Amino acid sequence: METATPIPVADAKIPLSPWQLFWQRLKRRRIAMAGGIILIVLYTVALLAGFIAPYHYEHLDTKYSFHPPVWPRLQGLHLVVPRYVESTNVFSYHLVPNDTKPVHFFVHGDKYKLLGFIPASIHLFGSGDSDYPVYLFGADQFGRDVFSRLLYGSQISLSIGVIGILLSFVFGMIIGGISGYFSGVTDTVIMRFCELIMSVPALYLIISLRGTFPPGMSSAQVYAMIVIILSFIGWAGMARVIRGMTLSLREQQFVLAARAAGATPIRIITRHILPNTFSYVIVAATLSVPYYILGEVVLSFLGVGIQEPSASWGNMLTAAQNTEYLRNFPWLLAPGAAIFVTVLAFNFLGDGLRDAADTKSL
Amino acid sequence: MNLLEIKNLKMDFGKNADALRAIDDVSFAIGTGETVCLVGESGCGKSVTALSIARLVPTPPANYVGGEIWLNGRDVLKMSARELQQIRGGVVSYVFQDPGASLNPVFRVGNQIKESLKLHRPEKANDAEVIRLLKLVGIPAPESRIRNYPFEMSGGMQQRVMIAMALASEPKLLVADEPTTALDVTIQAQILDLLSELKQRLGMAILLITHNLGIVGDMADRVAVMYAGQIVELAPAKELLRRPLHPYAKALMNSVPKLHGDADRLSAIPGNVPRIGNFPKGCRFYPRCPSARPECADTMPELVEVEPNRWVRCLYAKELTK
Amino acid sequence: MVPLLLGVSLLTFLLMRLAPGDYFTAMSQNPQITPETIARLRAQYHADAAWYVQWFFWIKSIVLHGDFGYSMAYKIPATSLIIGRLWNTFLLSFFALLIAWLVALPLGIWAAVRKDSWVDRGCSLVAFVGLSVPDVLLSLLALWFAASTGWFPVGGAQNPTAFLMSPWQQFLDRAYHLILPALVLAAADLAGIMRQMRSNLLDTLRAEYVTSARARGLAEGWVIYKHALRNAINPLLTIFGYSLAALLSGAFIVENIMAWPGLGRLTMEAFFAKDSYLVVDCVVMATALLIIGNFVADLLLAWSDPRIRMK
Numbered sequence: 001m002e003t004a005t006p007i008p009v010a011d012a013k014i015p016l017s018p019w020q021l022f023w024q025r026l027k028r029r030r031i032a033m034a035g036g037i038i039l040i041v042l043y044t045v046a047l048l049a050g051f052i053a054p055y056h057y058e059h060l061d062t063k064y065s066f067h068p069p070v071w072p073r074l075q076g077l078h079l080v081v082p083r084y085v086e087s088t089n090v091f092s093y094h095l096v097p098n099d100t101k102p103v104h105f106f107v108h109g110d111k112y113k114l115l116g117f118i119p120a121s122i123h124l125f126g127s128g129d130s131d132y133p134v135y136l137f138g139a140d141q142f143g144r145d146v147f148s149r150l151l152y153g154s155q156i157s158l159s160i161g162v163i164g165i166l167l168s169f170v171f172g173m174i175i176g177g178i179s180g181y182f183s184g185v186t187d188t189v190i191m192r193f194c195e196l197i198m199s200v201p202a203l204y205l206i207i208s209l210r211g212t213f214p215p216g217m218s219s220a221q222v223y224a225m226i227v228i229i230l231s232f233i234g235w236a237g238m239a240r241v242i243r244g245m246t247l248s249l250r251e252q253q254f255v256l257a258a259r260a261a262g263a264t265p266i267r268i269i270t271r272h273i274l275p276n277t278f279s280y281v282i283v284a285a286t287l288s289v290p291y292y293i294l295g296e297v298v299l300s301f302l303g304v305g306i307q308e309p310s311a312s313w314g315n316m317l318t319a320a321q322n323t324e325y326l327r328n329f330p331w332l333l334a335p336g337a338a339i340f341v342t343v344l345a346f347n348f349l350g351d352g353l354r355d356a357a358d359t360k361s362l
Numbered sequence: 363m364n365l366l367e368i369k370n371l372k373m374d375f376g377k378n379a380d381a382l383r384a385i386d387d388v389s390f391a392i393g394t395g396e397t398v399c400l401v402g403e404s405g406c407g408k409s410v411t412a413l414s415i416a417r418l419v420p421t422p423p424a425n426y427v428g429g430e431i432w433l434n435g436r437d438v439l440k441m442s443a444r445e446l447q448q449i450r451g452g453v454v455s456y457v458f459q460d461p462g463a464s465l466n467p468v469f470r471v472g473n474q475i476k477e478s479l480k481l482h483r484p485e486k487a488n489d490a491e492v493i494r495l496l497k498l499v500g501i502p503a504p505e506s507r508i509r510n511y512p513f514e515m516s517g518g519m520q521q522r523v524m525i526a527m528a529l530a531s532e533p534k535l536l537v538a539d540e541p542t543t544a545l546d547v548t549i550q551a552q553i554l555d556l557l558s559e560l561k562q563r564l565g566m567a568i569l570l571i572t573h574n575l576g577i578v579g580d581m582a583d584r585v586a587v588m589y590a591g592q593i594v595e596l597a598p599a600k601e602l603l604r605r606p607l608h609p610y611a612k613a614l615m616n617s618v619p620k621l622h623g624d625a626d627r628l629s630a631i632p633g634n635v636p637r638i639g640n641f642p643k644g645c646r647f648y649p650r651c652p653s654a655r656p657e658c659a660d661t662m663p664e665l666v667e668v669e670p671n672r673w674v675r676c677l678y679a680k681e682l683t684k
Numbered sequence: 685m686v687p688l689l690l691g692v693s694l695l696t697f698l699l700m701r702l703a704p705g706d707y708f709t710a711m712s713q714n715p716q717i718t719p720e721t722i723a724r725l726r727a728q729y730h731a732d733a734a735w736y737v738q739w740f741f742w743i744k745s746i747v748l749h750g751d752f753g754y755s756m757a758y759k760i761p762a763t764s765l766i767i768g769r770l771w772n773t774f775l776l777s778f779f780a781l782l783i784a785w786l787v788a789l790p791l792g793i794w795a796a797v798r799k800d801s802w803v804d805r806g807c808s809l810v811a812f813v814g815l816s817v818p819d820v821l822l823s824l825l826a827l828w829f830a831a832s833t834g835w836f837p838v839g840g841a842q843n844p845t846a847f848l849m850s851p852w853q854q855f856l857d858r859a860y861h862l863i864l865p866a867l868v869l870a871a872a873d874l875a876g877i878m879r880q881m882r883s884n885l886l887d888t889l890r891a892e893y894v895t896s897a898r899a900r901g902l903a904e905g906w907v908i909y910k911h912a913l914r915n916a917i918n919p920l921l922t923i924f925g926y927s928l929a930a931l932l933s934g935a936f937i938v939e940n941i942m943a944w945p946g947l948g949r950l951t952m953e954a955f956f957a958k959d960s961y962l963v964v965d966c967v968v969m970a971t972a973l974l975i976i977g978n979f980v981a982d983l984l985l986a987w988s989d990p991r992i993r994m995k
Contacts, residue, residue, distance in 0.1 A: 196695060200696075200974070201933045212700075212702040297820060323830075323838055348812075456900075467893075478900045481900065511990050
């Protein structure tokens with residue numbers, strides 16, 4: 001046997017960790033990144049709603065009921081906003097020519113609480129004059145700025161989605177993990193209960209649960225109630241899937257090794273089994289947030305969720321139910337468009353995450 | 363005239379700058395009734411070469427950039443869709459590696475065989491013929507088996523059914539792509555015996571693809587050794603086994619564990635097979651070749667007939683024969 | 685099936701019992717109803733007994749007499765009310781399902797077969813948008829569309845003068861009112877099914893038995909429609925259950941916005957009227973629909989996939 005010549009080492013690159021690989025694959029999907037960016041923008045805007053919105057959500061001016069949208073335009077080097085006055089027809093306005101007012105940035109306006117606790121009154125933009133309203137998306141029946149209420153509403157609708165998901169998924173993962181790991185009676189009982197919850201069409205169950213809460217509650221209580229209800233609906237599905245995954249992961253060698261080393265079941269479940277389900281959970285969570293947001297929207301829309309005068313995308317849409325209003329004042333559908341964009345962004349992102357996690361595809 | 367003649371076949375995956383050459387200047391022939399083994403490691407291109415014979419590789423992403431495949435007197439690469447349908451099954455049949463995956467799980471076995479019959483020998487598309495075929499491949503109690511679904515059969519039986527399906531259309535060439543790799547060793551032997559027997563009875567040519575050298579000795583008339591998309595040695599089976607010429611072929615033979623002689627360390631070929639797209643300039647085996655010389659790194663050797671009926675792709679082939 | 689229904693009814697009853705105040709408290713505010721009537725009703729409904737006792741009598745009444753009780757709000761026996769609404773929800777859901785699947789399947793197949801063509805990309809885009817438009821928005825838009833163009837009735841299930849029409853005209857009138865709600869409901873479901881069909885078919889086309897079928901000389905059409913499709917459909921039947929659940933939930937919204945008199949609408953009406961028993965009845969009926977639908981799906985799957993049948 002001749003001795004071999006030294007082998008040139010061909011592919012001696014340090015391999016990337018699974019997370020890095022995942023991130024690389026995700027970056028390549030532009031639609032998913034677009035979705036992610038849209039969401040970042042939406043949530044940032046929601047966070048700074050009070051600042052960005054020219055008016056407080058309760059600010060009303062009945063002489064401007066159903067005022068059409070007003071957009072600043074460029075006049076020379078200034079941004080100005082035109083003025084409308086009421087016409088003879090009810091709720092109809094016409095433009096007053098050559099009557100404009102400059103729009104300033106960082107103006108004083110309604111008082112609000114930035115991030116919920118910092119009192120402030122500076123707004124991103126405004127005209128500073130109540131005769132020259134800056135209603136970017138028009139006004140509703142009470143002369144409230146739709147754009148401002150949209151922003152305040154986003155705080156509620158967007159946050160409920162995320163908090164609801166967190167609660168139900170964490171709960172679902174733990175229950176599913178326990179159920180799958182221990183099997184036997186625990187498993188059967190839990191799974192039967194999940195099946196029970198899942199066999200009722202979601203909205204019917206939501207309404208039933210809503211019925212167990214008293215009708216008159218403060219805004220904060222209503223918010224908490226909606227989160228609880230939505231989480232209750234959601235955890236069952238996640239628990240079922242995690243249970244299935246746990247059943248198969250349980251048989252793997254690394255679990256046996258952990259048990260041989262003396263790990264307690266809780267440790268095995270939380271440190272070994274559940275982390276292996278993360279790629280599924282992240283994708284499922286991203287794709288499920290829209291349902292939670294929609295849950296709140298439907299509840300508020302039907303009048304049993306967030307109540308006036310608080311703004312939520314759901315209760316803003318109730319006005320649009322009146323087809324006469326809708327035909328004449330289409331800007332009332334703005335919350336619907338906002339919901340659509342949000343859901344679309346989540347779907348883009350979730351789809352991209354799923355493709356990036358699926359190593360079999362490109 | 364040979365039944366099958368592949369001449370200078372070149373095939374890429376992808377186009378233009380991203381093209382990866384999977385089949386690089388492959389040439390060999392199979393005569394009527396002959397059994398040729400195509401040997402090589404995973405990823406060397408033997409499966410795509412075999413699939414190319416009936417143009418079964420999806421194009422895109424593959425595209426054929428050179429060469430010809432003459433099957434029964436016509437160039438497969440230039441055939442129309444109709445003509446392809448006729449030769450598939452009619453002239454060349456395939457048996458694939460994983461019989462469980464190659465049979466449609468929702469149709470009964472008998473119906474799947476009948477489908478082949480309807481296409482190529484419609485006058486015989488009946489249960490009697492199906493039973494005869496199943497008997498031919500050694501399936502016991504075929505009358506009850508024709509109503510089975512694939513999942514109701516063992517791996518060995520599924521493979522026999524595949525072979526029966528392949529034979530239903532009376533092909534002249536049977537291409538078997540690692541037909542026994544997915545089966546137990548004892549079943550392997552049975553399937554190979556079956557193929558030998560059928561070869562004798564029906565006078566069929568067989569292209570047998572494998573990475574198992576043990577099979578070569580039993581079955582092959584001639585052997586083609588592939589490495590990194592190229593044929594590196596082409597020889598009659600006994601000659602190759604007795605006296606391999608190409609360094610890669612030699613190394614392969616050496617790495618087969620032997621029961622006789624000194625029980626030394628198992629010899630393996632150092633290094634790794636180069637990945638497609640990362641082929642070295644010059645001879646592709648150069649980085650791992652024990653007889654390598656500096657010239658080998660820059661010059662791509664041609665496949666040369668160094669002895670009657672013995673082809674080797676090596677710059678120093680002639681010296682190696684001594 | 686039956687234990688599940690019993691379990692759901694139990695759960696709903698419990699939830700209802702947890703609700704603060706009850707139906708009778710609201711009624712006692714109404715001066716038109718005498719205290720004696722209320723007392724009698726309380727006795728009839730066993731309102732003071734424990735919740736599981738109430739449940740027991742409620743079940744007994746339904747199972748033995750088919751009697752869902754009496755609806756205070758509508759002043760008619762609840763049974764006929766519920767049956768009528770149930771039928772409407774069933775009609776709406778059934779036709780929405782039909783439309784969704786009949787459109788989605790061919791589109792999904794087309795998109796898979798012409799992968800990466802403009803057809804495929806177009807379908808993908810439409811699917812994405814369809815999946816993202818919430819039922820709420822779509823219903824509102826549909827109403828707007830109906831009101832603006834006048835081509836369709838703006839909500840409701842029948843013309844106010846329906847009782848004057850002949851049965852055939854009534855049937856047509858019903859159908860006319862059903863079109864828009866069914867389309868709205870079908871839209872979201874459609875997108876999901878189409879994507880799933882496309883994805884399943886693409887997966888099956890990569891399977892070895894497809895190459896094997898081609899290798900035997902089958903024409904491409906046969907390979908796709910006979911071999912691949914048969915296998916691609918099966919996973920879809922598995923998600924049929926989820927699709928139906930989503931549909932019934934969606935029907936809830938569509939019924940309420942477009943005034944289609946189904947179970948969903950009745951549930952909200954009962955909710956606002958604080959008629960808890962009616963709410964429970966509705967929830968259980970809707971669940972029954974879902975469970976039966978799932979059962980049918982299981983049967984279909986067993987018929988289609990021999991591997992399931994054999995188990």
